[in-house]
Amino acid sequence: MLELRKITGAYGPVKAVDEVSLSVAAGEILGLMGRNGAGKTTLLKTIMGLVPKRTGSLLLEGEELIGLPAHAIPRRGIAYVPQGRRLFSELTVAENLRMGLLVKDAPQAEAERVLDLFPILRERLSQAAGTLSGGEQQMVAVARALCAQPKVLLLDEPSEGLIPAVTHRILDTVAALRERGVAILLVEQQVKSALRICDRIALIENGTIQHEAPARDLAADPVPLERYIGVHR
């Protein structure tokens, strides 16, 4: 589905992401883990065309995306939920979702399908997004991204700042997206959560992928996690 071949992203002379090669298939969740400043968010931004200098090859279902402007990438089918939710706080929940729908002229029925995943949002549709709780804002952020009917979903720390119960609910919903055939690249700091829902995990340090393995293998042998993240699960 999404294939990165020797992707490099740089701010001037500084390479924040260095020759990263990864792939994520339809219906698969690939976890991306690493210490703060390891290059996780920058890798997602590089995919989205937000890093000024990009080289390498970025293929979505065989189509090359390198060279496209940033606004064209979501239209090809990659949705990005950035760290910290980043909603349009003055717009209502319904309008935030509509922003997602309009990108690809998706029908209103798509919003209904998405709301089935987050039923609590039905009660909040006319509420300004900025007035929601953190967990609800995260749900809106994911829901808005899904309204654009993405083939690939990039999630940057969806559990950040949320209580465990809410994190659990959101990640369970993310895991359920497998059935819809969405390929997911998930940046997650919480090791237990990542091991629970990811199929594979890539460990990143200094902008390069150091280790990649099925999640169950890392659960059985946590040495790479200790080495590259510095925590035991």
Add this chain to the structure above:
Amino acid sequence: MRIYALHLAVVAALFAVQFALPAYHYGNVTRIMLYAVFAIGYNILFGYTGLLSLGHALFFAAGAYGAGLTAHWWSFGPVAALGAGVGAALLVSLVTGLIVYRTTGVAFLIVTLMLAQAAFLSTLYFNTVTLGDQGIVLSLPPVELFGAALHLADPAVKYNASLVAFAVALLLSLWLLRSPFGRVLIAIRENEARTRLLGYNTALYRFAALVISGTLSGLAGALYCLLFGYVGSSFASLQYSTLPLLWTLLGGTGVTLGPPLGTAITHYLIDISSGLTSSYMIIVGVALVAITLWFPEGLAGWFRRWRRVRS
């Protein structure tokens, strides 16, 4: 639908009030409605899209000169001259939009300011055509409408022509704000990078907002020139770039009724204080600072927030 009803009620009230207004205020309200069209146009760019322009005199003057020059030199009738004025403003907006296509923030402010200043100096430099500071006084034939001859010097014609323009601008602005296009403009105002990440070509939306804003401002300029029979280089001066900013800030950015409200308050503040002292701008300045301090979202913005909190 309630919001459309409110706006239609404002238009209806302005129509009705003309039968009760004393002659002096009749003229004042006419000017306020025309300036409000300018402010509404400005608000589309500043209030909705978040782009601070200090060069909107460029569009107002393009409309005014487009109408005035064609009427004066080529004897265009009022309707044709109005078309020429709006066309000129549209053309200038398109060219300006292309020049500032990639600029935002301070760069946008500076480029628009420079373009407007260049236009102002051009009106002085090419004074054989524009008659510079002295300007052009127009003498226009009446407009034939349904067999009746409407003289533009007639205060009732001025009032109702201004009201029609005001109604069109206000309802267009409201419709735009509530349309998907308007929602994207608000999203750009809140965070352009975030909007781009969703897949919107934000530069194109900014360009469209500038063209609509500039053309509406040009409509105000063209009508002002035709209804008051004058165009001069003062229309392109810095004052005409700062006034719509002032009106919008005072009335409330991003609120459709805010700029007309700000225009009315500023107009009457200047009108009343100038009757009290020749240093009336000090009074105006102090009053505006006070309003800005106590109502930072503008009066209409404050009222909207007060209602939300109350409900």
